[in-house]
Amino acid sequence: MLYYIYTLILAYVTFVVIIEFLKEKKWRNQLAMAMVLLIFILRILQIK
Amino acid sequence: MIRNHLSTIIITIVTATMGVIAAIAFGKMHHPEELFPSDGLTGKVMLSDYFEGIKGTNGDTEVYLYDSGIEGGTALLCGGTHSNEAASFLSTVVILENLKVTSGRVIIIPRLNNSSFTCSDPMEGFPAFYEIPTKNGTRRFRLGSRVTNPLDQWPDPLVFAQYPSNQQLSGFETRNLNRAYPGRPDGSLTEKVAYAIIQLIDKEKVNIAFDLHESSPEVPIVNVIVYHENYEDIAMGAILGLEMANLQFSPETSPKNFHGLSHREWGDYTDAIPFLMETSNPSMGRLRGETNVDLVLRGYSDNYKKAKETGALRIAYREDTGEPIEHRVGRHIMGIVELLNSYNLYYPDKQIVIENLPDYDLIMGKGVGEFLNN
Numbered sequence: 001m002l003y004y005i006y007t008l009i010l011a012y013v014t015f016v017v018i019i020e021f022l023k024e025k026k027w028r029n030q031l032a033m034a035m036v037l038l039i040f041i042l043r044i045l046q047i048k
Numbered sequence: 049m050i051r052n053h054l055s056t057i058i059i060t061i062v063t064a065t066m067g068v069i070a071a072i073a074f075g076k077m078h079h080p081e082e083l084f085p086s087d088g089l090t091g092k093v094m095l096s097d098y099f100e101g102i103k104g105t106n107g108d109t110e111v112y113l114y115d116s117g118i119e120g121g122t123a124l125l126c127g128g129t130h131s132n133e134a135a136s137f138l139s140t141v142v143i144l145e146n147l148k149v150t151s152g153r154v155i156i157i158p159r160l161n162n163s164s165f166t167c168s169d170p171m172e173g174f175p176a177f178y179e180i181p182t183k184n185g186t187r188r189f190r191l192g193s194r195v196t197n198p199l200d201q202w203p204d205p206l207v208f209a210q211y212p213s214n215q216q217l218s219g220f221e222t223r224n225l226n227r228a229y230p231g232r233p234d235g236s237l238t239e240k241v242a243y244a245i246i247q248l249i250d251k252e253k254v255n256i257a258f259d260l261h262e263s264s265p266e267v268p269i270v271n272v273i274v275y276h277e278n279y280e281d282i283a284m285g286a287i288l289g290l291e292m293a294n295l296q297f298s299p300e301t302s303p304k305n306f307h308g309l310s311h312r313e314w315g316d317y318t319d320a321i322p323f324l325m326e327t328s329n330p331s332m333g334r335l336r337g338e339t340n341v342d343l344v345l346r347g348y349s350d351n352y353k354k355a356k357e358t359g360a361l362r363i364a365y366r367e368d369t370g371e372p373i374e375h376r377v378g379r380h381i382m383g384i385v386e387l388l389n390s391y392n393l394y395y396p397d398k399q400i401v402i403e404n405l406p407d408y409d410l411i412m413g414k415g416v417g418e419f420l421n422n
Contacts, residue, residue, distance in 0.1 A: 002203055027055035034063040038070070047071045048167065048199050 007044065014040040077176065078106075078166045080159065081189055083141060084421035086404070088148045090115040095157070098251055099244035101233050106200045107241040109162035111248065112144055113155055120152025121255035121398030123388065124248070124320065128159040129226050129310070131192030132169060133262035134178065134344055135327050135376035138189065138416060140260065142377055143384070143405060145421045152400035155252060160259075161225040161241060163200045165192040173339045174331070180345075180373075182417035191344065195223035201237045211235060213307035226259070229313030249318040255398055256391050257320040259310040260380050264333035265352050265365040267326075273383060274300045274324040276315030283323065285390030286383065295382055295408060297325075321391065325383045327376040328364040347371035377416050378408035 014037065021033040042048065085092075091113035096103035127140030140158040147154060159165055168174055168191070179186045198204075201223050208222040209215070211232055221227045223238050231242025249257060263270045275283035280301070287297050302311040302322075314322035330336055330349040337351045348370030356363045365371060385405060392399050406419045 022056065025052050027059065030055055030059050034059045038063050038067050042067060042070060042074070045071075046199060047074050048197075 010040060010044055014044060073176070077168075077190060077192075080110075080162075080165065081187070083110075083144060083158065085112055085144050086147050086421070088114045088404075089144075095241070095244045095248065098247040099233065099240065101240045102237070102244050105237060105240075106163040106166055106197060107161075107237045107244075109157060109159045109241075111155060111157050113153065114147055114149045115153045116149040116151050116401075118151045121391075121395060121400045122153040122155065122252055123400045123402075124252070124254045124257040125154065125156045125384065126160045126245075126257070126259045126310075127157070128165065128192075129161055129259055130194045130224075130261060131159070131161060131164040131190070132172075132174060132194050132332065133260075133329060134189070134191060134331075135262050135329065135373060135380060136260040138180075138373065139377045139380035139384075141189075142411075142416060142419050143381065146404050146406065146419055147402060148404040150401045150403055152398065153252075154400065154402060155248070155254065157245075160245070161196060161238070163196040163237065163241075164194065164223075164225070165190050167193045167197040167199070169193045169195075175339070175341045175344065178341045178344050180417045180420065181415070182420045182422065184422055187417070187420055187422070195220065196225070196236075196238045196241075198223070210308045211239060215305075215307045217308075224308075226261075226310055227308035229308055229310060230317040246314075246317055249314060249320045254318070254320040255395065256388065256400065257310070257314055257322045258384055258387070259314075259322065259324045261324060261326045262329035262332060262376060263326045265328045265330055265363045265371070266333055266335065266355070266361055268362065269300060270326050270328045270364040271296065271379070272298045272300045272326050273387070274302055274311045274326070276302050276311055276322050277304070278315060279321045279323075282321060282387065282390045282394055285393060286386040289386040289389055290382060293382060293386075293408060295379060297379075297383065323383075323387055325380055327379050328371045329376060330365060330371055345373045347373065347376070374411045374416055375408075378406075378411040381405055381411070382408045 024030045093111045096108045102108050128137040179188045204219040208217045228238045228242035230246045231239040311322045311324040331343040335351040352365040353367045
């Protein structure tokens with residue numbers, strides 16, 4: 001059960017960061033978000 | 049506006065590329081390296097054949113059977129309980145690729161905690177793989193984690209209550225196979241794997257069982273044979289035999305109140321005679337400094353040399369030569385051979401006779417790779 005809650009939270013946060021990434025105008029901030037997204041997406045896909 | 053889109057596209061492409069590279073690297077950890085058993089191999093099954101509960105999970109692992117066809121006892125050799133201990137896994141591979149059994153049976157499980165081979169210990173900086181030069185090129189082997197992959201068993205409790213003793217340990221130890229025995233069929237993956245191993249020992253009527261390990265040079269339990277108190281004579285006989293070969297092993301009795309370990313629970317819950325051996329591996333110690341393949345294989349560390357010279361700690365480290373993989377694999381193989389010799393003296397009606405294994409001097413002289421097929 002905890003696994004599914006964890007995955008749901010992760011998917012939500014990833015979705016929010018993707019939206020912010022697309023809205024963001026400064027490339028430096030986009031880069032920081034991309035670094036976070038990379039790990040989150042790998043984790044959602046169970047690649048570890 | 050255009051500039052913003054451009055940066056979004058570039059960063060997305062770069063991130064996706066990095067993601068694919070990382071995914072491929074992670075994926076490689078999940079593919080076990082091919083092993084090349086000797087002609088003596090008579091069968092290969094899966095651990096899940098002894099307990100269905102681990103079928104289809106990362107806990108399932110190959111079990112190699114060597115049956116001489118001549119009545120005798122059965123030995124179980126286990127490597128890879130902790131897959132960050134290179135000589136543990138590699139010793140079973142060398143045996144698996146050379147073994148000839150002339151009396152009784154031998155069962156080999158090189159990746160006892162298969163799940164632990166699919167991840168690394170966080171924050172330790174271990175290399176993911178190491179390569180051994182062989183007659184025909186190089187063989188690449190995985191250096192994994194001490195514990196089950198958290199993808200297979202998560203989350204860890206704050207405090208791990210060992211089953212069935214209820215002994216309390218750090219939550220991290222809940223994924224340590226060598227704290228999980230005797231296991232249970234409805235427990236965590238690690239407990240299920242432990243349960244499957246106990247089932248194998250029972251069903252195959254294993255007489256003597258070996259669990260190979262490595263530890264940090266500064267740990268007191270190093271270069272030892274740990275034995276269950278019921279089988280002290282066999283251990284002492286082997287230690288004398290090893291002394292004759294100029295190899296020093298300390299005898300250590302399995303603590304009665306330290307639960308979950310193979311040398312304790314295999315002895316308490318099955319009819320097998322369990323032994324656990326530890327070699328000194330500087331790449332696992334706290335003083336090791338830079339952690340790389342050279343340290344894993346050559347086992348030479350200036351930090352440990354200095355630490356030994358201070359005399360402040362008892363450190364199992366050879367200042368001149370370090371603790372190379374040949375030395376560690378050679379010790380494990382010689383330990384198994386001498387323990388079997390000693391066992392055969394006490395159980396002449398259940399003999400287990402093995403041949404064709406390289407001895408310590410041969411491995412030190414020619415290297416481990418010389419004794420790997422392919």
